[in-house]
Amino acid sequence: MYGISTYALNTHPLNEALEMISGLTGYAEIMDEGCHFLQSPEPLQSYSLRYSIHAPSRSVNIASTLEPIRKASVEVIDDCFAIAAEVGADVVIHPGYFAWETDIERARRQFHRSIEELSGMAQERSIRYYVENMAWEYFLLRTPDELPLPEGPGFALDVGHAHIMGCLPQFLKERIDHFHLHDNDGRSDTHQAVGAGTIDFAAVMEAVGMSGIDPVIEVGSIEGAIESFIVLDQIC
Template identity: 55%
Template sequence: MFGVSTYCLHHEPLSLALERLAPITDCVEVMDDGLHYLESAEPLESYSYRYFIHAPSRGVNIASLLDPIRRASVEVLTQSFAVAAEVGADVVIHPGYYAWSAEREQAVERFRQSLSELTLAAADLSVTFFVENMGNWEYFFLRSCDDLPLIDGIGIGLALDVGHANLNGCLDCFLAHPAAHFHLHDNDGTEDTHSPVGDGKIDFSAVMKAVRRSGAIPIVEVETFEGVTASISALAAIDAAGRSE
């Protein structure tokens, strides 16, 4: 099974996006931002999807050295956890960033503090969350495998975004690391285009091997609805070929 992110229909109301996705998947990751921001679980309860939720990321920075911003970011993510708890969804979050290279070590401590607080909140709500590796945005955490100990050491799972890893030239390293969740989209290694599978340079046969090892439901996170349907067809063929080897 392949899940689909509502990112491909983010310009449409969430209810319409969920209706359009029904013929092609039983699993949806809601991009909890913009038109798809979830104030409650009510918009999701009319559908029988297996849900994941990509927590809000606009303006959210759990590694901020400005503690009011860090605390507010943790609160926003905790609210997303509460919605997720109502529909039995796991949650994907971003790791945060620092503004200046000299602030990295301080930001690491803030990041760890936020993860500790989020771990407690998730446990209270019986929710599981994963941290996503970032693209080629300067000063974000988890751009490379070097930052994996920040989450491994406290038992938080990785949401492996293969497009982001490809942009940073470290996809092979990330594929060798156990991941709990996957975002699948393609690019040529220069821009985060969220292109359909096969339109870039990523070797998805290697990606699907890692997905099979994990047992996770991979999420297709492509920019257009048409690109999603094309990607599902391409990935199904790649996966079938890999299983027959």
């Protein structure tokens, strides 16, 4: 089964997005941002879908060198964990970023501190969570040499981000616990439909098949998600 991220319908109300996704698949990943920000599990409980949740990321930074911001970011993600526990969802988080090159080691220590706290919270709520690789400048976890992660979370491979960084084949050799599928030209994070860019999805789907994990299609439109289904079915 392929999941579809609500990112494909991020300008639609969440109930409309879930209605459309439920007509295509039984698995939705909630992009917990903007008009899909979750304040309770109730919107999800109205549908017989399996869920994962992409925790808020654009307004949080678990690697912040400013301790009040780091602590608040952890609290925001724990709120997401609480909702995930109610609906049996796994959670994907971003690793955070640093503002200045000279801050990278401090940011990495803050990231590890946040992971230690979040892992305790996840264990208390009996949920699983994963850290996603990034491609944007100043973010942590851009290349495989930053693995393995601290003990606690799994690893979420975003194939589009890895392709931009030129290290997708290396990432595919790592243990992967969650997949985000989208395409691009190797330069910009465009979240195109699978097959519209230059990613070798035959290699990606071989890794997906070996893992036994249901991947999430994280593209910019519902039409792109449908196109991705077609291309992936041809590959598999």
